[in-house]
Amino acid sequence: MKNIFSGKTIIIIGIIIVLIIVAICLFCFKFYDLDRLHPSVKAVFSKIPILKNKVASEQFSEIQEDDKILEEEKERIEDEWLEIEKQKQEIKNKESELLKKQAELEALEQELEVAKGKLETQIKNIKDLAQYYELMEARSAAKILENIEDDFLIQLFQNMKKETVSEILSNLDPQKAASITEKMSGL
Numbered sequence: 425m426k427n428i429f430s431g432k433t434i435i436i437i438g439i440i441i442v443l444i445i446v447a448i449c450l451f452c453f454k455f456y457d458l459d460r461l462h463p464s465v466k467a468v469f470s471k472i473p474i475l476k477n478k479v480a481s482e483q484f485s486e487i488q489e490d491d492k493i494l495e496e497e498k499e500r501i502e503d504e505w506l507e508i509e510k511q512k513q514e515i516k517n518k519e520s521e522l523l524k525k526q527a528e529l530e531a532l533e534q535e536l537e538v539a540k541g542k543l544e545t546q547i548k549n550i551k552d553l554a555q556y557y558e559l560m561e562a563r564s565a566a567k568i569l570e571n572i573e574d575d576f577l578i579q580l581f582q583n584m585k586k587e588t589v590s591e592i593l594s595n596l597d598p599q600k601a602a603s604i605t606e607k608m609s610g611l
């Protein structure tokens with residue numbers, strides 16, 4: 425019995441046991457999800473010829489997934505970039521419209537200022553004329569004012585003292601005085 429368990433036999437039995445254990449481990453790892461393994465363990469397994477293909481294929485599939493995610497992200501970023509460019513163009517268009525409206529508004533303001541200046545001048549002139557007619561004798565003023573338009577005459581009267589207006593109205597042609605009085609009442 426001593427021959428059976430000689431040194432060489434023990435080494436051979438040990439090697440067989442180790443190979444059986446390794447084979448069992450390899451068989452188990454064939455069905456084992458390598459994603460759960462630590463990267464350093466994966467690196468060691470990738471050096472073992474039998475597991476090399478499995479680790480490489482899983483790494484390849486991970487790379488493919490990463491590439492797919494990157495492509496999707498790239499497309500999303502491109503879409504967002506196009507949207508940003510579109511919004512930039514819309515903003516430029518709105519700015520252009522706003523500048524155009526601002527120029528129109530400034531032109532209208534200038535026209536309004538000119539009209540306001542003319543109106544102020546007309547009002548000043550009417551007030552000055554009203555003062556001149558107030559200084560005249562009522563009969564003389566009435567003779568001159570009989571030939572003036574009713575609307576202008578009303579504006580003059582509105583800038584005169586009530587006593588002077590009543591004297592001039594009494595010296596005007598009765599029909600003209602009645603017409604002016606009716607218009608001044610707003611009826």
